[in-house]
Amino acid sequence: MADSGPIFAVLAVFDTPRRLLDAARAIRAQGFRNVDAFTPFPVKGLEQALDLSDRRVPAAMLIGGIVGAASGFLMQVGTSFDYPLRIGGRPLVAVPAFMMIAFELMVLGAVLAALATMFISNRLPRLHHPVFDADGFDLSADDRFYLAILADAQFDRDEAGKALAALNPDAIIDVRARPRA
Amino acid sequence: MRYRTLRRERIMVLAGTLVCGGVLLASLWSPRAVLTGWLGGAVAFGAVPSGALLLMMMMRLIPGLWGDDLRLSAEAATLLTPLAAAAMLPVLVGMGAIYPWVGDRSLSPFQLIWLSPLPFALRTLLRFAAQWWLGHCMRARLRQTRTAGAGVMLMPMLTSLVAVDWLMSLDAGFTSSAFGLEFIQREVTIGFCALLLLRLNLGRAPVRPSVLGGLLLTLLLLSAYFLFLPFFVIWSSNLAPNVEWYARRWDLEWEAVAWAFGLLGGIPLLALLFARIRSSLAWLKLLSVAVLFSTLLQLAWVVLPLRGATAALAFCATLTGLGLFGVALLPAALRQRIDARLPRDARR
Numbered sequence: 264m265a266d267s268g269p270i271f272a273v274l275a276v277f278d279t280p281r282r283l284l285d286a287a288r289a290i291r292a293q294g295f296r297n298v299d300a301f302t303p304f305p306v307k308g309l310e311q312a313l314d315l316s317d318r319r320v321p322a323a324m325l326i327g328g329i330v331g332a333a334s335g336f337l338m339q340v341g342t343s344f345d346y347p348l349r350i351g352g353r354p355l356v357a358v359p360a361f362m363m364i365a366f367e368l369m370v371l372g373a374v375l376a377a378l379a380t381m382f383i384s385n386r387l388p389r390l391h392h393p394v395f396d397a398d399g400f401d402l403s404a405d406d407r408f409y410l411a412i413l414a415d416a417q418f419d420r421d422e423a424g425k426a427l428a429a430l431n432p433d434a435i436i437d438v439r440a441r442p443r444a
Numbered sequence: 445m446r447y448r449t450l451r452r453e454r455i456m457v458l459a460g461t462l463v464c465g466g467v468l469l470a471s472l473w474s475p476r477a478v479l480t481g482w483l484g485g486a487v488a489f490g491a492v493p494s495g496a497l498l499l500m501m502m503m504r505l506i507p508g509l510w511g512d513d514l515r516l517s518a519e520a521a522t523l524l525t526p527l528a529a530a531a532m533l534p535v536l537v538g539m540g541a542i543y544p545w546v547g548d549r550s551l552s553p554f555q556l557i558w559l560s561p562l563p564f565a566l567r568t569l570l571r572f573a574a575q576w577w578l579g580h581c582m583r584a585r586l587r588q589t590r591t592a593g594a595g596v597m598l599m600p601m602l603t604s605l606v607a608v609d610w611l612m613s614l615d616a617g618f619t620s621s622a623f624g625l626e627f628i629q630r631e632v633t634i635g636f637c638a639l640l641l642l643r644l645n646l647g648r649a650p651v652r653p654s655v656l657g658g659l660l661l662t663l664l665l666l667s668a669y670f671l672f673l674p675f676f677v678i679w680s681s682n683l684a685p686n687v688e689w690y691a692r693r694w695d696l697e698w699e700a701v702a703w704a705f706g707l708l709g710g711i712p713l714l715a716l717l718f719a720r721i722r723s724s725l726a727w728l729k730l731l732s733v734a735v736l737f738s739t740l741l742q743l744a745w746v747v748l749p750l751r752g753a754t755a756a757l758a759f760c761a762t763l764t765g766l767g768l769f770g771v772a773l774l775p776a777a778l779r780q781r782i783d784a785r786l787p788r789d790a791r792r
Contacts, residue, residue, distance in 0.1 A: 351682055359676050 271393040271440040272299075272411040273423045274400075275432035280306040283408035286430040287312040290412065293426055297418075301394065301409040323380035324373040331372020335365040397436045411438070449776045456772035463765030467758055468534055475541035477751050480614070481758025483535050483542060484747040487610060488634060488740055489766035490528035492774075495635015496521030497579050498599060498628070501592035504582070510659060513650040516785070517639045520777035522579035524770065529572040531766060535610070536565050545616045555616070564609050571602040583781070603628050611746055617685035620678070626670040630739055633663045637736040642774050644729045657722030660732060664713040667739070692749045701745050708738035 277283045283300060290298055291314060298313055300306075339361045347355055382388075394400055394411065403409050410432075412423040420437070427435050449457070467485075471478040500518040503511030540546045545559040557563065578599065581591040604624025612623045620626075640656060650656055678686040693702065712731040721727045740763065748755050 359672075359679050362672070362676070 268439045268441055270414050270418070270420055270437060272413045272438045273420065273427060274394065274397055274436040274438055275410045275427040275430060276434040276436065277408040277410065277432055278406070280408055283410055284308055284312055286410050286432070289430060290410065290426060295412050295423070295426065297413040297415045299411045299413060301403040301411070303404055303406060306408070317384065319384055320377050320380050323376040327376025328369045328373035332365045332369035334372070335368030336361055339364055393438050393440045396441070397438050448779055449772065453772040453776055456768045460765045460768030460772065463761055463768065467761045467765060470758065471534065471538065474754050475538055477754035478758040479534060479538040479542050480747060480751045481755040482762045483610065484743055484759040485762025485766055486528070486531035486535060487747070488743055488763060489531055489770060491631035491634035492638045492770060493522050493524040493528050493579070494575060494603065495631040495633070496639055497575055497582070498596070498632055499635060499639065500582050501578070501595045504588045504592035505596065509652045509655050513652070513656060514639050514643060516781050517642045517778060519583050519781045520642070520774060521635065521639060522583065523777040523780065524773060525572065525576045525579055527769060527773070532568055536568065539564065543613055545613060548616070551616065559613055559616070567605050567609055571606045574598055574602055600624070600628055603631070614747065615689055618689040619686065620674045622670060622674045626674065629663070629666050629670050630742060633667060633739045634736065636660065636663055637732040637739070638770070638774070640728065640732045642778065644725055646775060646778060649725055653725055653728055654719065654723035657716055657728055660728070660735065661713065661716040661722070664709055664716070664735065667709060668713065671742070693745060698745060698749055701741055705738040705741035705745065708734045708741065
């Protein structure tokens, strides 16, 4: 574990999802805004307790879908004008026939935009995270629930530590960022 | 099985009886138009128990919150099956006036056998008998998984047959392999909207309305698929009888109807993409009414062209009459199902 370097976060360890949820609500109510949690499985209500309201992925899907559909449609219009084939008296811009490709490219555009935004938002691919250095953090994939107050410009270690200690966690762990080599 | 009905429900049943009686009397004056309108109304009413049965069997095979929220309402709706079967009786009696193939000797040998009154009536009877039997087994909650598994295979086959008989054969030259599935999708949509309205208007609020909103969205996407794809295939192949079927729906009135059902379905589809709307009870109520009207207009668009304004009037009157039966009897049937699920000594 890195024991030098700037502090990254203070972690509190809980043994049940209910205690984690209560702790998250209490910490948020005390005014801490930069809060995160690490759990072995999705905990119902945690998203609301941490006030996570990031809508970037659905917004990106909407934009990706619109761009995909429009480009699919316009690509067919362009191709039809470049290589005009008149079939069965139908117009060159035959909207019903163009709908299938436009739909497929809408799906493709939406999916690619969602994946790209998810990767960018989560800063992936990322091979290391400072919390991995916390003692026993591997239990977050087993049966322990971690609440983290992340360090920011207004961060006060003592204030964060006291706030977490008041919630009677199983342990409190300081996480330090590795100094850059 | 006892149905306890309230006074206002008895009044609605009486009003429904008067309206339906009036339509049937009018059929003596103009049988072709009025009975075609009745056919559309009877199919729409029959969609409630039939769609509810399909949903109930799916709830068993794909359990989840949607089943917890809609199960009893679906059981209640399947109790309307005998009434739906009775509503088809005027169609069986008056099929000579409704269908152009009755007495037509120019049909192919297979059509002459398949499209004749007795096989037509037998297929209708078989479908309602299977529907009632499956509904009875599901309500009794005996061997449900097996019943539901067999039912979701049997009902689409039988429903496809009656879809061809009841609606597709209104135009003996029209053929579409997706017609049966389109019919089933329409039945499930009507059934789901009816269940949703029943559930949202009676008793406690659903546990997760967003799940029900998501289902409504799925049905709307299916509806868009089934409206577009047969049109696209027929438009591409350019086969004369099928193109004519669409051409008959291309005049000003029917184009207006198409726009109306497109907007009544399309706007809810876009609205339901928003999570906040999917989980709002007030929005769900409003949108399910819009989708119900959209689906009824689709049905009118399929059944009524070339049958005149009288048929449209008869369709509206039949919907009103049978709708009054539905509005009165669904809550009574729901009370019956709640009683049936109570311990014996707690029943009223």
